[in-house]
Amino acid sequence: MIRIALAACLALATALPARAETEVQQVTSPGGIDAWLVEEHSIPFVALELRFRGGSALDPEGKRGAVNLMTATLEEGAADMDAQAFAAAREALAARFSFDAHDDAISVSTRFLTENRDKSVELLRKALVEPRFDEEAVERVRGQVLSNIRSEQTDPNAIARDTWDKLAFGDHPYATDSSGTVDSVTGLTSDDMRTAHDAVLARDRIYVSAVGDITPDELGTLLDNLLGDLPEEGAPLPDEAEYGLDGGVEVVDFDTPQSVIRFGHEGLKRDDPDFLTAYVVNQIFGGSGFESRLMEEVRVERGLTYGIGTALAPYEFAELVLGQSATANARAGETVEVIREEWRRLSEEGVTQDELDAAKKYLTGAYPLRFDGNARIADILVGMQMDDLSPDYIENRNDMVEAITLDEANRVARELYDPEALQFVVVGQPEGLDAVN
Amino acid sequence: MTRLIALAAFVAGSFTATLSASAAETTTFTLDNGLEVVVLEDHRAPVVVNMVWYRAGAADEPPGASGIAHYLEHLLFKGTDDLEPGEFSEVVAANGGTDNAFTSQDTTAYFQRVAADRLGLMMEMEADRMRDLQLDGRDIATERQVILEERNMRVENDPGSLFSEQRNAAQYLNHPYGTPIIGWKHEMESLTLDDALGFYRTYYAPNNAVLVVAGDVEPDNVRALAEEHFGPLEPTEDLPERARPQEPPQTAERRLTYEDPRVAQPYVIRSYLAPERDSGEQERAAALTLLAEVLGGSSQTSVLGRGLQFDKDIAVYTSAYYNGTQYDDTTFGLVVVPSQDVSLQEAEDALDAEIAAFLEDGVDPEQLERIKQQLKASLIYEEDSVQSLANRYGRALTSGLTIEDVEAWPDVLQSVTGEDIVAAARDVFDRDRSVTGWLKAPEGGTPAPETAAQPAPSIAPEVTQ
Numbered sequence: 001m002i003r004i005a006l007a008a009c010l011a012l013a014t015a016l017p018a019r020a021e022t023e024v025q026q027v028t029s030p031g032g033i034d035a036w037l038v039e040e041h042s043i044p045f046v047a048l049e050l051r052f053r054g055g056s057a058l059d060p061e062g063k064r065g066a067v068n069l070m071t072a073t074l075e076e077g078a079a080d081m082d083a084q085a086f087a088a089a090r091e092a093l094a095a096r097f098s099f100d101a102h103d104d105a106i107s108v109s110t111r112f113l114t115e116n117r118d119k120s121v122e123l124l125r126k127a128l129v130e131p132r133f134d135e136e137a138v139e140r141v142r143g144q145v146l147s148n149i150r151s152e153q154t155d156p157n158a159i160a161r162d163t164w165d166k167l168a169f170g171d172h173p174y175a176t177d178s179s180g181t182v183d184s185v186t187g188l189t190s191d192d193m194r195t196a197h198d199a200v201l202a203r204d205r206i207y208v209s210a211v212g213d214i215t216p217d218e219l220g221t222l223l224d225n226l227l228g229d230l231p232e233e234g235a236p237l238p239d240e241a242e243y244g245l246d247g248g249v250e251v252v253d254f255d256t257p258q259s260v261i262r263f264g265h266e267g268l269k270r271d272d273p274d275f276l277t278a279y280v281v282n283q284i285f286g287g288s289g290f291e292s293r294l295m296e297e298v299r300v301e302r303g304l305t306y307g308i309g310t311a312l313a314p315y316e317f318a319e320l321v322l323g324q325s326a327t328a329n330a331r332a333g334e335t336v337e338v339i340r341e342e343w344r345r346l347s348e349e350g351v352t353q354d355e356l357d358a359a360k361k362y363l364t365g366a367y368p369l370r371f372d373g374n375a376r377i378a379d380i381l382v383g384m385q386m387d388d389l390s391p392d393y394i395e396n397r398n399d400m401v402e403a404i405t406l407d408e409a410n411r412v413a414r415e416l417y418d419p420e421a422l423q424f425v426v427v428g429q430p431e432g433l434d435a436v437n
Numbered sequence: 438m439t440r441l442i443a444l445a446a447f448v449a450g451s452f453t454a455t456l457s458a459s460a461a462e463t464t465t466f467t468l469d470n471g472l473e474v475v476v477l478e479d480h481r482a483p484v485v486v487n488m489v490w491y492r493a494g495a496a497d498e499p500p501g502a503s504g505i506a507h508y509l510e511h512l513l514f515k516g517t518d519d520l521e522p523g524e525f526s527e528v529v530a531a532n533g534g535t536d537n538a539f540t541s542q543d544t545t546a547y548f549q550r551v552a553a554d555r556l557g558l559m560m561e562m563e564a565d566r567m568r569d570l571q572l573d574g575r576d577i578a579t580e581r582q583v584i585l586e587e588r589n590m591r592v593e594n595d596p597g598s599l600f601s602e603q604r605n606a607a608q609y610l611n612h613p614y615g616t617p618i619i620g621w622k623h624e625m626e627s628l629t630l631d632d633a634l635g636f637y638r639t640y641y642a643p644n645n646a647v648l649v650v651a652g653d654v655e656p657d658n659v660r661a662l663a664e665e666h667f668g669p670l671e672p673t674e675d676l677p678e679r680a681r682p683q684e685p686p687q688t689a690e691r692r693l694t695y696e697d698p699r700v701a702q703p704y705v706i707r708s709y710l711a712p713e714r715d716s717g718e719q720e721r722a723a724a725l726t727l728l729a730e731v732l733g734g735s736s737q738t739s740v741l742g743r744g745l746q747f748d749k750d751i752a753v754y755t756s757a758y759y760n761g762t763q764y765d766d767t768t769f770g771l772v773v774v775p776s777q778d779v780s781l782q783e784a785e786d787a788l789d790a791e792i793a794a795f796l797e798d799g800v801d802p803e804q805l806e807r808i809k810q811q812l813k814a815s816l817i818y819e820e821d822s823v824q825s826l827a828n829r830y831g832r833a834l835t836s837g838l839t840i841e842d843v844e845a846w847p848d849v850l851q852s853v854t855g856e857d858i859v860a861a862a863r864d865v866f867d868r869d870r871s872v873t874g875w876l877k878a879p880e881g882g883t884p885a886p887e888t889a890a891q892p893a894p895s896i897a898p899e900v901t902q
Contacts, residue, residue, distance in 0.1 A: 087735055257589055303579040370482050372823070
């Protein structure tokens with residue numbers, strides 16, 4: 001699992017910005033579909049974002065990769081059109097659709113011109129509601145998926161991710177990559193696609209946002225046309241994943257010059273009352289930009305790496321603090337040692353008032369900047385809904401960040417960061433790791 | 438303090454040039470010391486992107502010091518007479534902004550994304566480091582380790598990138614585009630402070646830079662801030678003419694095979710030397726841009742997608758690429774990632790057969806019409822991201838093009854005909870100017886691969902800080 005890049009986790013983790021001048025309207029269609037809308041009529045297009053809670057974690061036993069393959073095949077023929085006819089129709093309308101399967105959600109990201117709105121929505125409806133899953137289309141997309149799976153078998157980043165997930169999550173779907181294995185994907189059929197479709201693309205788990213050149217009434221009608229014929233109810237969501245790692249270093253021998261290092265341990269749920277505080281602490285420790293402690297100690301001071309970062313990863317059925325870096329094999333031991341020492345220092349000594357103030361300044365200043373484009377805003381708004389936040393979070397979020405005290409930050413640092421539990425997975429031919437094992 | 442010279446006045450007789458193809462207002466002017474300024478207005482959000490683009494990239498490096506342009510880019514975060522090492526990014530972050538930089542063959546660019554009312558502070562710091570960099574030996578040595586780790590990450594750990602370096606080196610017989618942007622490892626290891634400062638003093642100057650400001654700003658205000666902060670900077674008086682060694686006639690086809698046990702998914706790439714966009718003469722580049730779309734733009738409806746992924750089960754992925762926005766000769770490329778039991782030879786033969794058939798059959802007019810519709814729409818979608826607009830201008834202006842060329846480009850694309858495309862194809866597909874590369878695992882090796890989630894090859898344009 002865990003295909004989302006760390007940066008994406010960050011974005012998901014905190015919903016949006018501070019005093020952004022984004023005016024969200026909550027719209028309910030005549031048919032009862034809820035959506036958040038920001039009207040922006042200055043450019044003649046709409047960004048429409050759909051999310052279906054669930055995603056690849058809903059793969060049935062033995063069918064790993066079914067949801068991923070199904071999602072990748074949605075555009076490969078629908079209703080009266082085969083894959084090429086569908087693509088030609090979409091291209092003629094200059095509409096842009098992308099369908100992606102994540103562990104916890106299917107995302108459908110679309111943009112379409114005002115002048116082609118009705119036709120674009122009708123085409124999208126066909127892909128979502130009447131996909132064909134023709135044998136030859138499934139076969140063709142399967143070939144692409146298998147090619148990716150094979151490529152990842154020798155990609156040190158993918159090996160690090162897969163090893164971590166396997167060790168951490170046992171027999172939960174999160175333990176394996178959502179693309180599936182060569183064996184599981186080879187066995188999937190068109191019927192499996194139809195089953196997966198009805199399990200995940202259902203109205204009881206849908207989240208919608210729209211930003212752009214459209215009114216609330218127009219959006220309501222659009223949504224009923226687009227989504228009204230989807231199944232009412234999907235498959236039950238999976239159980240919580242049990243976390244199975246208890247600290248140490250796992251080395252995967254792989255002949256490559258630079259070791260990839262993945263590290264972390266259990267984290268906090270998105271709805272944990274301490275989540276935002278932990279988010280601020282993480283910003284200080286390993287957050288984005290050049291200012292974090294880990295960037296300072298590992299890159300700037302020692303030149304051990306090009307990049308290092310950590311993120312809170314609040315998945316639906318598990319939660320992690322996760323980091324990643326890479327360094328020449330000869331210096332892997334030193335790098336692991338520095339990370340471990342910084343983890344211990346954070347846990348034992350916490351952060352300083354200056355660090356907290358700087359992080360608050362950055363986070364509160366950066367928040368409104370996220371709301372600068374229809375597609376970006378639509379993405380943020382749909383993520384907020386999945387995180388169960390209300391639109392006024394946009395206004396209040398910076399005040400909540402400002403209110404965090406040094407004592408709270410350090411309590412959370414102490415409770416969350418546990419050097420004993422810190423687990424490393426190192427892929428490469430690292431040297432000097434015995435010292436820290 | 439500085440009088441402004443309107444660039445637009447030279448081309449259009451007016452101080453302000455408005456891009457007809459775009460809703461974003463575009464204003465351009467030039468300071469007395471030669472700094473060109475482009476202002477792109479977008480008032481939807483209180484955000485601004487401040488970018489400084491230098492007309493200096495990896496292809497402008499002296500021989501033997503490959504990687505110095507990119508290394509210098511890293512060092513620009515290491516302090517000036519007024520800023521401590523790291524302080525630049527610290528100040529940006531303290532103002533809620535983000536900053537970064539990137540280096541390509543033709544340009545090095547630095548940017549911040551920040552609240553619109555902090556623009557002056559960003560310009561003040563950019564102006565400071567344009568002329569007053571101050572470095573110490575320790576920072577230099579540590580940062581050299583960082584770029585070597587960056588090379589490890591981007592190249593040494595990725596057989597697709599190693600393959601790409603070998604193909605590029607074979608493609609250019611004489612031009613420095615054959616040298617990787619990040620540098621050859623053995624030369625990177627011995628880069629010195631003097632190498633960096635020599636490059637810096639020559640090229641980092643207002644008369645070799647373009648300032649692009651995009652977002653919630655007023656041109657008059659930008660002009661005043663630019664005059665205040667950049668106006669006092671001295672230009673480089675004897676700025677060398679931008680003339681790199683050019684390619685001789687290429688008269689022999691090149692072929693290479695790169696083997697690495699980390700390759701699990703083999704593929705074949707053919708690249709051809711191709712003309713770039715030239716100022717005032719963008720027609721051929723426009724035809725090649727459309728040729729890439731016709732051949733490989735869509736997996737379902739392009740020539741290669743239809744022929745190799747649908748009609749025959751030859752490939753799991755096909756692509757054609759062309760980037761005309763370069764200062765000197767660029768490349769046109771074709772990619773085939775074969776299906777499981779198809780050999781690289783079969784894949785290459787099938788590719789050649791498709792291209793030959795295409796040259797006979799010509800362009801499907803309906804397909805061409807759809808591509809043009811999408812190009813029109815992309816102008817509208819692109820307005821949603823002020824940063825991508827800023828990139829479009831910055832990249833063009835540091836690649837030998839003018840504002841006028843940028844504004845004319847959408848219409849030039851629309852005027853290309855099917856005959857133009859076939860003619861451009863016949864011209865560019867000359868095997869004597871081509872490199873054909875196979876990427877594969879050694880015989881009997883474990884199936885292996887690598888490269889990243891997508892089998893898309895790295896054609897790789899730039900390296901960031």
